[in-house]
Amino acid sequence: MQFLSDNTAAVHPRIWDALRAADAPDAPYDGDALSAALDDAFGALFGREVAVLWTATGTAANCLALAPMVPPHGAVLCHAEAHVENDEGGAPGFFLHGAKLMLVDGPDAKLTPEALTARLAAIPQGVHWVQPHAITITQATELGCVYRPEELAALSALARGRGLYLHMDGARFANAAAFLHADAATTCGDMDALSFGCIKNGGMSAEAIVFFDAGLADVARRRRKQAGQLQSKGRFLAAQLLAMLDGDLWLANGRAANAAAAEIAGSVGERLLHPVEANELFVRLSDAERQALRDQGFGFYDWGADAARFVTAWDTRQEDATALARALAQL
Amino acid sequence: MQFLSDNTAAVHPRIWDALRAADAPDAPYDGDALSAALDDAFGALFGREVAVLWTATGTAANCLALAPMVPPHGAVLCHAEAHVENDEGGAPGFFLHGAKLMLVDGPDAKLTPEALTARLAAIPQGVHWVQPHAITITQATELGCVYRPEELAALSALARGRGLYLHMDGARFANAAAFLHADAATTCGDMDALSFGCIKNGGMSAEAIVFFDAGLADVARRRRKQAGQLQSKGRFLAAQLLAMLDGDLWLANGRAANAAAAEIAGSVGERLLHPVEANELFVRLSDAERQALRDQGFGFYDWGADAARFVTAWDTRQEDATALARALAQL
Amino acid sequence: MQFLSDNTAAVHPRIWDALRAADAPDAPYDGDALSAALDDAFGALFGREVAVLWTATGTAANCLALAPMVPPHGAVLCHAEAHVENDEGGAPGFFLHGAKLMLVDGPDAKLTPEALTARLAAIPQGVHWVQPHAITITQATELGCVYRPEELAALSALARGRGLYLHMDGARFANAAAFLHADAATTCGDMDALSFGCIKNGGMSAEAIVFFDAGLADVARRRRKQAGQLQSKGRFLAAQLLAMLDGDLWLANGRAANAAAAEIAGSVGERLLHPVEANELFVRLSDAERQALRDQGFGFYDWGADAARFVTAWDTRQEDATALARALAQL
Amino acid sequence: MQFLSDNTAAVHPRIWDALRAADAPDAPYDGDALSAALDDAFGALFGREVAVLWTATGTAANCLALAPMVPPHGAVLCHAEAHVENDEGGAPGFFLHGAKLMLVDGPDAKLTPEALTARLAAIPQGVHWVQPHAITITQATELGCVYRPEELAALSALARGRGLYLHMDGARFANAAAFLHADAATTCGDMDALSFGCIKNGGMSAEAIVFFDAGLADVARRRRKQAGQLQSKGRFLAAQLLAMLDGDLWLANGRAANAAAAEIAGSVGERLLHPVEANELFVRLSDAERQALRDQGFGFYDWGADAARFVTAWDTRQEDATALARALAQL
Structure with a gap:
């Protein structure tokens, strides 16, 4: 994912x-x-x-x-x-x-x-x-x-x-x-x-x-x-x-990516470093939390020492977005 | 063509x-x-x-x-x-x-x-x-x-x-x-x-x-x-x-293009400005001759005032090469 | 000056x-x-x-x-x-x-x-x-x-x-x-x-x-x-x-310039933004103070809104340095 | 010279x-x-x-x-x-x-x-x-x-x-x-x-x-x-x-240089590769001739295999120009 x-x-x-x-x-x-x-x-x-x-x-x-x-x-x-x-x-x-x-x-x-x-x-x-x-x-x-x-x-x-x-x-x-x-x-x-x-x-x-x-x-x-x-x-x-x-x-694809990002954003409110207005999320996450997510199969980049960047795309699968949202909520 | x-x-x-x-x-x-x-x-x-x-x-x-x-x-x-x-x-x-x-x-x-x-x-x-x-x-x-x-x-x-x-x-x-x-x-x-x-x-x-x-x-x-x-x-x-x-x-495609060029070259011997060793032919042709070829549907670039360049490719059709060879021979 | x-x-x-x-x-x-x-x-x-x-x-x-x-x-x-x-x-x-x-x-x-x-x-x-x-x-x-x-x-x-x-x-x-x-x-x-x-x-x-x-x-x-x-x-x-x-x-000229700067520095201690180790002085000065100095004939560049830069050279005259030192001391 | x-x-x-x-x-x-x-x-x-x-x-x-x-x-x-x-x-x-x-x-x-x-x-x-x-x-x-x-x-x-x-x-x-x-x-x-x-x-x-x-x-x-x-x-x-x-x-200096060049040019007419209109002379000279000139103390650049370039300046001495003219005439 x-x-x-x-x-x-x-x-x-x-x-x-x-x-x-x-x-x-x-x-x-x-x-x-x-x-x-x-x-x-x-x-x-x-x-x-x-x-x-x-x-x-x-x-x-x-x-x-x-x-x-x-x-x-x-x-x-x-x-x-x-x-x-x-x-x-x-x-x-x-x-x-x-x-x-x-x-x-x-x-x-x-x-x-x-x-x-x-x-x-x-x-x-x-x-x-x-x-x-x-x-x-x-x-x-x-x-x-x-x-x-x-x-x-x-x-x-x-x-x-x-x-x-x-x-x-x-x-x-x-x-x-x-x-x-x-x-x-x-x-x-x-x-x-x-x-x-x-x-x-x-x-x-x-x-x-x-x-x-x-x-x-x-x-x-x-x-x-x-x-x-x-x-x-x-x-x-x-x-x-x-x-x-x-x-x-172009617009349909942009909407699809945004929708996936919005779903994920819904479960991480206070951890967000920036408003989620497009298809990128910058989320405050400790080392341990990032490791936990990776252990569950999520791929993403570190963003400095205590955050991560997640990017959705036109082809992000609904179930993957939902899974990430859930995993973030459970941290 | x-x-x-x-x-x-x-x-x-x-x-x-x-x-x-x-x-x-x-x-x-x-x-x-x-x-x-x-x-x-x-x-x-x-x-x-x-x-x-x-x-x-x-x-x-x-x-x-x-x-x-x-x-x-x-x-x-x-x-x-x-x-x-x-x-x-x-x-x-x-x-x-x-x-x-x-x-x-x-x-x-x-x-x-x-x-x-x-x-x-x-x-x-x-x-x-x-x-x-x-x-x-x-x-x-x-x-x-x-x-x-x-x-x-x-x-x-x-x-x-x-x-x-x-x-x-x-x-x-x-x-x-x-x-x-x-x-x-x-x-x-x-x-x-x-x-x-x-x-x-x-x-x-x-x-x-x-x-x-x-x-x-x-x-x-x-x-x-x-x-x-x-x-x-x-x-x-x-x-x-x-x-x-x-x-x-790559080699098969190169051979195909060369073969087409060679067939054309066979009919223009003395008009050639350079040996035909690859897929390009530089042929001495007057204005009138170039026009005649274009009237027959052949596309090519002028090469200075009294010559033309013909280039073949991997997908040059056999019949097109033959047609050009014939047209050149008949000039 | x-x-x-x-x-x-x-x-x-x-x-x-x-x-x-x-x-x-x-x-x-x-x-x-x-x-x-x-x-x-x-x-x-x-x-x-x-x-x-x-x-x-x-x-x-x-x-x-x-x-x-x-x-x-x-x-x-x-x-x-x-x-x-x-x-x-x-x-x-x-x-x-x-x-x-x-x-x-x-x-x-x-x-x-x-x-x-x-x-x-x-x-x-x-x-x-x-x-x-x-x-x-x-x-x-x-x-x-x-x-x-x-x-x-x-x-x-x-x-x-x-x-x-x-x-x-x-x-x-x-x-x-x-x-x-x-x-x-x-x-x-x-x-x-x-x-x-x-x-x-x-x-x-x-x-x-x-x-x-x-x-x-x-x-x-x-x-x-x-x-x-x-x-x-x-x-x-x-x-x-x-x-x-x-x-x-080269060294004699450098010493001369430094000496002039040192003399001036001696009269502005707390106003200095940086230690005076060479031939430049960065001095905290209000608009009014800078104007007062200029009125006395001193030329220098402003350094931001509330400071000035003074530079001495190998040919800075002793009397000019002394005059500036005095003028600064009297502000 | x-x-x-x-x-x-x-x-x-x-x-x-x-x-x-x-x-x-x-x-x-x-x-x-x-x-x-x-x-x-x-x-x-x-x-x-x-x-x-x-x-x-x-x-x-x-x-x-x-x-x-x-x-x-x-x-x-x-x-x-x-x-x-x-x-x-x-x-x-x-x-x-x-x-x-x-x-x-x-x-x-x-x-x-x-x-x-x-x-x-x-x-x-x-x-x-x-x-x-x-x-x-x-x-x-x-x-x-x-x-x-x-x-x-x-x-x-x-x-x-x-x-x-x-x-x-x-x-x-x-x-x-x-x-x-x-x-x-x-x-x-x-x-x-x-x-x-x-x-x-x-x-x-x-x-x-x-x-x-x-x-x-x-x-x-x-x-x-x-x-x-x-x-x-x-x-x-x-x-x-x-x-x-x-x-x-500027003009006086240019004239002086040209005059020196003109004097030299007068003695090498047919050897000149280009008209002498300014202060440069390009003179056809064999290896031996160039050597002979250098032996007499004239300095100049070779210009290809069988010529030399001579350049005059505002300070070319009259006697040097005359000496070069004479030397060239005697070749």
């Missing part, structure tokens, strides 16, 4: 169907009909014009989204818990050619206008001090929490006022939308680019970068090629993304 | 089978059982210890192979026709952080010890002049020709004598092996790393970097992550590679 | 003499006789074999020292107050091609083995997490404090044990040596490279990178050229460094 | 005077009064508004001029003989983060619109092919020849028409102006930036980047700091540049 990560979840049957259907000859790279359909499909989802690029990993999506926003002598403001800072093997430094990540704190891994304003006030403008060019936030956050529409509005107001680009790492965007009972546009807010997650949500190997600014996308297309990310049989990536949008499969 | 490129060929049924079989939960990234099996599988193929990394594109394979060999102030010697120079959107400059490609000429897109020696002799050793750290060659070459074992031996002798690393871009390695009637080790010669092509040869989205030097592989693993190339469901890439080795599918 | 910074101090008369004496034709770049004399001159100073490169700025010295130590996928451990982190316009990101600076805290801007050990313990070894390859410390620190020999020994023991390179930013190395009443070797400890400051200490435009590892120097020489730092009339940089060593001018 | 290179020439007395005069305390970096005077001084020289940055080397000047023009996925068109390609240790790759130099041929190391147009026509526009963003030319060229105003006009027309930036490496700009009997604006033509050489022309350690586009200069200022090129006592670099402009010292 694995609750290690959603990034190893099974591939959804409808994704498989789409992959098989894509195995007809077509133009290489992103010249195929499926890749060409992405802009319209995501445009319909967000209710505005967008330019969409597929990539094979979330790390590449985040970095290729940020690369056109930030020059090598610039910086990106992000939360200290951000995936780009902690879990991407230095990818932002590589893709942005040495630009910095500037870390900002805040509860539940959320950035707030107050924290950002304070950080910005501490940066003199001279050439001795690296200047930020963009902000990146994560929806849902690395601690399983969801930005509300008004929080997003406040962040974009700040970014617009400062001339900063705004990017959303939406590795768990579907979980956020499911929690908010909101459409994609509302869940995203006014961003310049969104990394729209698919792999953790039932895909095999495709993420989408949704650019709300066509000029950024034009640069990103060249950077994608230069980064060795332009697959020759791109039709198989586009197919996954289109299948994910079709009939709102 | 498409002869545009092998990089859009269909995915082989046995690759599909392997992909479906891989859809069981396993550890993420390259921690799964299939990824773990790659070293042994390729080790058996080459008859020596190797360290193997999957990537999603040939560009990434080439650049991640070269990155551990060449510092940012160094250079790579390659043929002026090399894919790394001409078709990778500047990827080597990105992955090698500004290191240079030094171009060398030679017939059939082959590097020779003589041409390399002359180029090396022209580089003073002082700090004003960028020094080469590696040589990269392509097997089969970008002009469809195959290095013979003795040619490879001469190149590796030169590289060893000069303290240069040696890399082989094997995007069409299977076609070379099929032409040589040789095993993988003989087709490769004494390299430090090989980009073992799979996608043009019936794969979907996986190439292998075969390192014959474990230290280089250790660096490349970190660089792969930093480059956003470490997919979380890596089992689907490993599965493709294992299926390709299983029963020597 | 300026106490803004030592980096605008006048050029020492003996440096001027050396510059004029160097204006005879010689080989360009670092092929001249003066540049060739650096290794021996610094070797005598440190009592061991060294390889020395001149550069025109401290930022270049620090970054060219670190560049051969750290690959693009690596990191450097430094104090959160370090000059490389705060005041170099992102230079480490540029010179190290995206490698990270990992920040560690500690009083008086000093790194301790305890703080480093704790930071290292928090870095998992997998490819997802950037690994440190070097530590850099500043002597005297950015807060005007001096590492004692036993502190340096503890840091180098840690670095050796972990396989990390160790670099010292010695922008104010002379001030540290003067404080310790120690020779250069003792003030430096067991480093792999030292940025030996000259410009803040009476030079015009030359800093030295002293490599205690010849292999690092060989790489740095190429990186210096690639960074556009190899001046064609290098004899004028070497001349400054040789003059600085001649008769221990 | 040295004719090796102008880059080791003595420092002009008026430069020394200016250096000494600059040794009064002033604001650090480029905040001093001398640095602040550069825009107006060069603006007067070129008859238009400019933004000027000092740097310590020509390599840095060239690369910092190009860095704001070219993204990491772009390229610079230059002559195959260009200094940026051949003699800068890979600096453009470093400063431009992997962007390419695209080489173009042409007699006398000059680029022509025809050669550029042919090169551009060979670059498909897709993401697989690196796109040029700038052209750099050298005035006088690396082979000692001078672009005429109409040649410059044709190049800038091409650049404007293609949306390419245009940069001039003016390491020997004074020699070109002296040859043309033209003012600075005419010698430069319609560029976006000019590396205005000073060091080969009697300076010690300062070059100027003259930006004719203020937006480029704003980026370059940050990149200069990030590249460790922002010296803290910048007043000493500004002083050299101002002294060079004062009373047109």
Whole structure:
């Protein structure tokens, strides 16, 4: 009974169907009909014009989204818990050619206008001090929490006022939308680019970068090629993304994962380190308690010395969630 | 009847089978059982210890192979026709952080010890002049020709004598092996790393970097992550590679593509710009002749003003090859 | 009466003499006789074999020292107050091609083995997490404090044990040596490279990178050229460094600056934020107090909202130091 | 009697005077009064508004001029003989983060619109092919020849028409102006930036980047700091540049060097490989002839197997030039 990560979840049957259907000859790279359909499909989802690029990993999506926003002598403001800072093997430094990540704190891994304003006030403008060019936030956050529409509005107001680009790492965007009972546009807010997650949500190997600014996308297309990310049989990536949008499969999968997390959360109330708003639970557990759970066959990661992280996915079985909830309640 | 490129060929049924079989939960990234099996599988193929990394594109394979060999102030010697120079959107400059490609000429897109020696002799050793750290060659070459074992031996002798690393871009390695009637080790010669092509040869989205030097592989693993190339469901890439080795599918597919090319070549003898040793034909054709072929439904790329390139693949249909051969003969 | 910074101090008369004496034709770049004399001159100073490169700025010295130590996928451990982190316009990101600076805290801007050990313990070894390859410390620190020999020994023991390179930013190395009443070797400890400051200490435009590892120097020489730092009339940089060593001018200048700082420190005891061990004073002062000082003609930088930084130099006039001491005492 | 290179020439007395005069305390970096005077001084020289940055080397000047023009996925068109390609240790790759130099041929190391147009026509526009963003030319060229105003006009027309930036490496700009009997604006033509050489022309350690586009200069200022090129006592670099402009010292020095070269050229007519239009002579000479000259005490570089390069400078003594002329005539 694995609750290690959603990034190893099974591939959804409808994704498989789409992959098989894509195995007809077509133009290489992103010249195929499926890749060409992405802009319209995501445009319909967000209710505005967008330019969409597929990539094979979330790390590449985040970095290729940020690369056109930030020059090598610039910086990106992000939360200290951000995936780009902690879990991407230095990818932002590589893709942005040495630009910095500037870390900002805040509860539940959320950035707030107050924290950002304070950080910005501490940066003199001279050439001795690296200047930020963009902000990146994560929806849902690395601690399983969801930005509300008004929080997003406040962040974009700040970014617009400062001339900063705004990017959303939406590795768990579907979980956020499911929690908010909101459409994609509302869940995203006014961003310049969104990394729209698919792999953790039932895909095999495709993420989408949704650019709300066509000029950024034009640069990103060249950077994608230069980064060795332009697959020759791109039709198989586009197919996954289109299948994910079709009939709102993405949202259904996000709801399923959230539901499993919510069931588990119900039995651990006071042990929770953060509200459970998406598909991740951070639970205070002693060594002995963690051992006891592992002895019962539950898989999960330690979270520091006295807590654990449990992640559900679209394919988490009802009985497994129930079993974990029960086991936690009995500790 | 498409002869545009092998990089859009269909995915082989046995690759599909392997992909479906891989859809069981396993550890993420390259921690799964299939990824773990790659070293042994390729080790058996080459008859020596190797360290193997999957990537999603040939560009990434080439650049991640070269990155551990060449510092940012160094250079790579390659043929002026090399894919790394001409078709990778500047990827080597990105992955090698500004290191240079030094171009060398030679017939059939082959590097020779003589041409390399002359180029090396022209580089003073002082700090004003960028020094080469590696040589990269392509097997089969970008002009469809195959290095013979003795040619490879001469190149590796030169590289060893000069303290240069040696890399082989094997995007069409299977076609070379099929032409040589040789095993993988003989087709490769004494390299430090090989980009073992799979996608043009019936794969979907996986190439292998075969390192014959474990230290280089250790660096490349970190660089792969930093480059956003470490997919979380890596089992689907490993599965493709294992299926390709299983029963020597790679070689069978290479032979099929070569056979189609050979049949076509038989009808265009004097028009050929280069010997047809793999699955590419470069044929002298006037504008009118190219138009005539296109009117008959043949797809291919122009090659300069008075020639065309035809590429066959593992799935080129016998009747299409025959039709093209006939059409060319009748010009 | 300026106490803004030592980096605008006048050029020492003996440096001027050396510059004029160097204006005879010689080989360009670092092929001249003066540049060739650096290794021996610094070797005598440190009592061991060294390889020395001149550069025109401290930022270049620090970054060219670190560049051969750290690959693009690596990191450097430094104090959160370090000059490389705060005041170099992102230079480490540029010179190290995206490698990270990992920040560690500690009083008086000093790194301790305890703080480093704790930071290292928090870095998992997998490819997802950037690994440190070097530590850099500043002597005297950015807060005007001096590492004692036993502190340096503890840091180098840690670095050796972990396989990390160790670099010292010695922008104010002379001030540290003067404080310790120690020779250069003792003030430096067991480093792999030292940025030996000259410009803040009476030079015009030359800093030295002293490599205690010849292999690092060989790489740095190429990186210096690639960074556009190899001046064609290098004899004028070497001349400054040789003059600085001649008769221990560096040490005399450091002592002079320290003496001025000590005099001022004597009148502000409880207001000091950090011990005054070199030539910088950090003094708690209200807005009104700072204004009062400025009204009396004293120049200095604010240090946050309720403090100020005063810096003395080799050419701080005795009467100015006395005047500032008196003015501070009278607040 | 040295004719090796102008880059080791003595420092002009008026430069020394200016250096000494600059040794009064002033604001650090480029905040001093001398640095602040550069825009107006060069603006007067070129008859238009400019933004000027000092740097310590020509390599840095060239690369910092190009860095704001070219993204990491772009390229610079230059002559195959260009200094940026051949003699800068890979600096453009470093400063431009992997962007390419695209080489173009042409007699006398000059680029022509025809050669550029042919090169551009060979670059498909897709993401697989690196796109040029700038052209750099050298005035006088690396082979000692001078672009005429109409040649410059044709190049800038091409650049404007293609949306390419245009940069001039003016390491020997004074020699070109002296040859043309033209003012600075005419010698430069319609560029976006000019590396205005000073060091080969009697300076010690300062070059100027003259930006004719203020937006480029704003980026370059940050990149200069990030590249460790922002010296803290910048007043000493500004002083050299101002002294060079004062009373047109730059032009007088250029004329002196040219006159010496012209005298020598008069005695070697048919042996010349290129017209002598500036201060460099490329002379066909056998091994024996070169040896004979060296036996007479002349210093110079070999230029391939059967030629030699002689360079004069502002301080070449009349009698040395005459002696060389005579020696060459007597061969």
